[in-house]
Amino acid sequence: MNRRAILLLLGVFGLLMALPLWASPYVISLATLFLFFAYAGQAWNIMMGFAGLLSLGHALYLGVGAYTVAALYDHFTIGPWLGLWVALALCGSLAAALAALAFRYRVSGVYFALLTIACAEFARIGFDHFTWVGGSGGLFLKVVESDRLDLLNLRGPPAMFYYLMLFLTGAALLLSALLLRSRAGYYWQAIREDEDAAAALGVNTFRWKMLAVIISGAITALAGMFSAFYYSNLFPEQLFHISRSIEIILGPMLGGIGTLFGPIIGAALLTVLSDGATELVAALGWDVPGVKQLVYGVVLFAIVGFMPQGVWPALARKLRLAK
Amino acid sequence: MSFDFPTLLNVFISGLMTGLVYGLMALGLSVIFGVARVVNFAHGEMMALAMYTTALLFSAFRINPFIAVVPIAACFFSFGYALQRLVLRSFVARPQHMQFLLLLALAVVITSTLLIVFGPDARAVNLDWLLEPVVIGELLLDQAKLYAAVVACAVSAALFAFFHFSYTGTAIRACADNWLGAKIVGLDVDRLYAIAFGIGASCVGVAGCMMILLVDVTPGSGPAYTLLAFVIVIVGGLGSMSGALVGGVLIGVSEALGGFFMAPSAKSMISFALMIMVLMFRPRGLIAEKL
Numbered sequence: 125m126n127r128r129a130i131l132l133l134l135g136v137f138g139l140l141m142a143l144p145l146w147a148s149p150y151v152i153s154l155a156t157l158f159l160f161f162a163y164a165g166q167a168w169n170i171m172m173g174f175a176g177l178l179s180l181g182h183a184l185y186l187g188v189g190a191y192t193v194a195a196l197y198d199h200f201t202i203g204p205w206l207g208l209w210v211a212l213a214l215c216g217s218l219a220a221a222l223a224a225l226a227f228r229y230r231v232s233g234v235y236f237a238l239l240t241i242a243c244a245e246f247a248r249i250g251f252d253h254f255t256w257v258g259g260s261g262g263l264f265l266k267v268v269e270s271d272r273l274d275l276l277n278l279r280g281p282p283a284m285f286y287y288l289m290l291f292l293t294g295a296a297l298l299l300s301a302l303l304l305r306s307r308a309g310y311y312w313q314a315i316r317e318d319e320d321a322a323a324a325l326g327v328n329t330f331r332w333k334m335l336a337v338i339i340s341g342a343i344t345a346l347a348g349m350f351s352a353f354y355y356s357n358l359f360p361e362q363l364f365h366i367s368r369s370i371e372i373i374l375g376p377m378l379g380g381i382g383t384l385f386g387p388i389i390g391a392a393l394l395t396v397l398s399d400g401a402t403e404l405v406a407a408l409g410w411d412v413p414g415v416k417q418l419v420y421g422v423v424l425f426a427i428v429g430f431m432p433q434g435v436w437p438a439l440a441r442k443l444r445l446a447k
Numbered sequence: 448m449s450f451d452f453p454t455l456l457n458v459f460i461s462g463l464m465t466g467l468v469y470g471l472m473a474l475g476l477s478v479i480f481g482v483a484r485v486v487n488f489a490h491g492e493m494m495a496l497a498m499y500t501t502a503l504l505f506s507a508f509r510i511n512p513f514i515a516v517v518p519i520a521a522c523f524f525s526f527g528y529a530l531q532r533l534v535l536r537s538f539v540a541r542p543q544h545m546q547f548l549l550l551l552a553l554a555v556v557i558t559s560t561l562l563i564v565f566g567p568d569a570r571a572v573n574l575d576w577l578l579e580p581v582v583i584g585e586l587l588l589d590q591a592k593l594y595a596a597v598v599a600c601a602v603s604a605a606l607f608a609f610f611h612f613s614y615t616g617t618a619i620r621a622c623a624d625n626w627l628g629a630k631i632v633g634l635d636v637d638r639l640y641a642i643a644f645g646i647g648a649s650c651v652g653v654a655g656c657m658m659i660l661l662v663d664v665t666p667g668s669g670p671a672y673t674l675l676a677f678v679i680v681i682v683g684g685l686g687s688m689s690g691a692l693v694g695g696v697l698i699g700v701s702e703a704l705g706g707f708f709m710a711p712s713a714k715s716m717i718s719f720a721l722m723i724m725v726l727m728f729r730p731r732g733l734i735a736e737k738l
Binding site for chain 2: 229231416
């Protein structure tokens, strides 16, 4: 990254910091959604982008994270700031168990992707019947005076959630940048490019792949925590559904898999695109369910077909931001 | 819980018959993977498409699903053939995940199109003359399931015959076995891949026609069937024809028994548990053989 890039990054960050001062509630909600997908996309990118492990079941960590923090809050009045550590630990262990089984038995490629889907689906049906957290009927968090700021219990105006997500997204960007330059990052890229060659050079591929899955899974739990407190209601059908997993991967796919800024750019483009499509459809009077998903499908089709590298690499070259 | 042997046997046979239709659907996936090495993530969505088409033909034109199956199979063959020939061919040399992300995109497009066109409500085909069950002693066979299973068996048998006795079928197996070798002896590999994809797609078409006689369809059924098809072929062995049928029957029966002993909505947990166990201990599937 050169100086131009750093200046631009600081500028964008400052703009985002100041956004709630002038933006309408609708714009803030859109920006929050964008940051949510930027964050979750970065989490997913650590696994797929850095280490080359395709997960199509990240909804698993999203859901487990959301339900853990929400259930602790609802049943034992344990605040989210304490609960999030439980969620991190739980999702990390879950990811570790999944990855250990998969890598120990040499489940790789498409089989690995299918295993991640199967685990997420398994959890979805499991939570549908898990009556302690409401089963398929959903779990609802008590909402009290949504405009009073109660940071301790994550209750407050939309701007608070916006800043929470902005902080998380920034932290994830920093974490990704550090990881990519660390020993782990170089090992991951070696494994991604050629696992056998990496192993032959003495890289303990099992251990490093495990690390990628654990970090990615654990930090996705925080996206779950956000989603639980932002929406205040949790349904297995929504949190664990495979379409949630697909939504998470769309951002990094569009922005550029394995790049630092790809997931963020991709999430921004997608938010604008899907909102634009929704508005357009509403303006034309075709307000039927499914249009947004159709747009997503067509976008994914177009990226894979015509722009497999994503938007960011080309954009970075154009803006002369690359090294 | 009170149950007796005939009840259990009825549940078992009902699961077996459904399982054969599942098997035919999974057979399509297995042929597509075994030959063209394409992981068809849009398989269940194609199934849902076939189910909707059958329901539409029945409700709009009163076309019997057992007749509609022929044109639908033909349409699906052309669709699969064109998809492989025009789109997927250029993905052979790209990283594998690009290919199944492309099919994932196709899946999303099909599902959302179905949602836009047909709305979120469930569609079904109810034929009056299929309501009366066939009674054999204490066994009650659901007619719809019986005929669906017979069609599934007939189509599977025809495919076995095609792949083992016809020239084209043997050539397709040769491609699956050794792509380079097949090319060297002068086979038109691209065309054979496309035919294999077409055959796989028409399997789904037929399976969808039969499945709409047994259960309702909603736009959300697609992803569920994709998962089901993958569970079946992974249990049976990806790329193996007999494995797909065995896996289909196994999953069909375990779902039926699971629905009987546990909550019906939890039945697919058994299939997922089965798949996770097979992936762990026998990753190539129960019957790991070449097509």
